Amino acid sequence: MLTPKENFLLAAVEHKKPEWVPNEMSDVIMYGGAFESFENGPAGGGLDGFGVTWHATESAGGQPVPGGQPVLDDIEKWEDVVKFPNLDEYDWEGSLAMQSAIMGADRDQRVVEYGMWNGQFLRLTHLMGFENALCAMLEEPEACDALFAAITDYKIKLVERVAKHFKPDIITSYDDIATERGLFMSPGTYRSLIKPHHKRLNDAIRANGIVPFIHTCGKCEEIIPDYIEIGTSAWTSAQPMNDIEGILKKYGSQIAVVGGYDTNGRPGLEDATNEEIDADVKRCMETYGPYGSYVFMGFRLMSGAGPESFMEGIIPINAAAEKYKHIK
Amino acid sequence: MSKIEEVKGLVETGKSKKIAAAVQEALDAGDKAQDILDAMIASMGVVGDKFSSxxxxxxxxxxAAKAMSKGVEVLKPVMAGDGSSSLGTCIMGTVAGDLHDIGKNLVVMMLESAGFDMVDLGVDVPAEKFVEAVKENDNVVLIACSGLLTTTMPALKEAVQTIKAAYPDMKVIVGGAPVTQEYANEIGADGYAPDAGSSASKAKEIIGG
Known part of the structure; x- marks a missing residue:
């Protein structure tokens, strides 16, 4: 019998049918993400390494969200204004010890995934504010391209340090480029302005011996072939406003899908009943599981700023996943 | 091409650096400020439809909204004191506990472009603050409440019910990613728009404009 790690990698990296449907929320040691103060500010809120102010929110399970005055008003002045975190000043071994103590370190049993938050597009929006960032992409594409290149340079340095200290199997680049109904920008804008930087980052992750995943919430099915083209091994966190079954049918041999749970529907609500949760997990396992190249992931947004509220939300989802994980 | 047609094209293609001069040229050529404004509002309607589709x-x-705003700046001194083009005041905010402002900001721009005088209360707005804003502002005809998180949907309900308790005839429109027409009906809202593009036409429909 495979270990959960071997089973996960079979689906997510080799794009084959695993022995059972892996579960992102139980088979993975998740490092990075909100732990990294240089990316998301300190716990409870404050400045990140770029000078952007973050707040912790009770309504989003303590997730940090950017706010305050934009750091950058005029994209053409980015070279004078934007500063990057000094990664050499960071206590990498101390951070690894802290994160291992919280998230676990059973590397032989579970996959180690480092969540690299705030991708190139998201960082632009954090620096400028959303509306200004989106306008800048159309009005000043050359300046945006140059800033995206600089952010990618910084991220490649981050990948090198993560590779050295965390030694993850996977790095997931979080760059949310989609809404409930479609991409924030046209596919053409994505392809000309963002995709080349996503590719360069994916290449750097692979050059460090790590498998690249890309995360975006929302409806992004139109650019799944682009994710494949730039060497992405898996797309997370797939939400069912996308035709996940169609994607698995058409592209399952080239890219894995992580997700499936209806996080924005009834099953994603704080007051979802165990029956509603059970039914949606069963739907995921039965609909997507048979294609292979699929990893289940489900969560709910819960009120409360601490990790315990988040865990409270996923316990019944994980219990149902355990019940239905065996593909018939 | 007439100057007004040129202004319309500049709104639709979002040329904010060129539009001020074009609006001024249209005025200089004898076009009425109200006609230019109506043309720009029509252009934003086209933009909203294209977004929805x-x-x-x-x-x-x-x-496009940015270009419209730059064009309106040129018209404002000419039209000062002329409130005939206003559809009335709309109060808008993202409900308590929710810090998301992108969708809300887009709707503010679209409603403003359609002719509403917008009062933006920002994010994390308690239900009572919508009621206070009605008292503090003139000619309020519509309140728009936004909520993006599944966890803040109850706050959307509370906002609508608090507003309706204080002002039973006040029209309230709601929207946000997890919101549906069914949910809007359930919480007693007068209308729901699935996206910013269609919010303007829905808002005008609700107030009978």
């Missing part, structure tokens, strides 16, 4: 995306809509 997926033909254009958020950035294209944003730069």
């Amino acid at each position: 997926g033909e254009i995306f958020v950035p294209e809509m944003l730069i």
